[in-house]
Amino acid sequence: MTTAAGTRTTSTTRAPGGPTAGWGTTRTVLRLHRAALLLWALTVTGLVAGLVWLTEVTADEARARQRACERAVQDWCDTTFDVGHVGDVSEPLTWIGLVTCFSYVAVAAFAGGALIGRDLENGTARLAWTQGVSPARWLTAKLAVPALAVTAGTTVLVMAFRWAWEANLDLTYDEWMYGEAYLARGTTAVAYALCALALGTLAAFLLRRALPALGAAVAASGLLHFVLDRYRGSLWPAVTRTLPVDHDTLPENAWQVDYGVLVNGRPAPDAKPWTCEGSAAETQRCLDDMGVTGFFSTFHPESHYWPLQLVESGIVLAVAALAATASFLLLRRRTA
DSSP: OBOTTSOBOOOOOOOTTSHHHHHHHHHHHHHHTHHHHHHHHHHHHHHHHHHHHIIIIIHHHHHHHHHHHHTSOHHHHHHHHHHHHIIIIIHHHHHHHHHHHTHHHHHHHHIIIIITHHHHHHTHHHHHHTTTOOHHHHHHHHHHHHHHHHHHHHHHHHHHHHHHHHHTGGGOOOOTTSHHHHHTTSTHHHHHHHHHHHHHHHHHHHHOSHHHHHHHHHHHHHHHHHHHHHTGGGSSOOEEEEEOTTOOOOOTTOEEEEEEEEETTEEOTTOOGGGOOSSHHHHHHHHHHHTEEEEEEEEEOGGGHHHHHHHHHHHHHHHHHHHHHHHHHHHHHHHO
């Protein structure tokens, strides 16, 4: 370019959709959803602070009361401490674990409603696509920012909950295979949160309205959790042990998924050995008449925790990948 004075100057124009466009979209996402990101950060910080207080202060006080009880009257101590520790330690720990487990519900609602559904419903997305940002780059930025926040926040919560749970095993009745004690200590909590983000995005592209997409995303995420929770015991090969009639001991902390009677060495679902009553000799004769030779028990030892976690996490992340891919394909089809 030549000015009136004859001096040649050059000007550089960045191509639409270049690197700065991507960073600009990321900044836009951060600015538009800063309230949600701030709320998430405060929630994570508050829950972690609660776990630290529960472990470092409340649990120590509960143990001090237990020691004082043991120096006093044992019977009174056992009764009052059982009530006290459930309220002081186990209940708050359970609630924090449940929030960690089911944080995916909030993620699904946010993704289906505010993150994607609202932009598609009011036309903001198409406006962004006319500003030098390709639809694929727009969606990538839309997903990358919350995915990073969700992964980081949920990981911190899982690590903090795992630390607090292991430090307070003597003050809680929770077992490793149930509820929050299973989900909130491993990779599944992070996997469900990321899957909820992907399912919310897919629901938004399918329905293109914020409120219906929000409801569909929450329902789909909850359904996935329900199905995997129901069949969790089948995700990894369980151990089957044959037990004699007079012996029914399982390994400590084992998760029993099946139990039955052996008649002539084979499982017999219709056998009813509990109908045998009377003295030990009479009971044994009754069992012999039925042909009962023992029992079988199918269970997961505590060492199966991580195999079960990793298999379930893999399934959930596979669903997330499929949902995200479907979202990009729908976007491409509708903007072609």
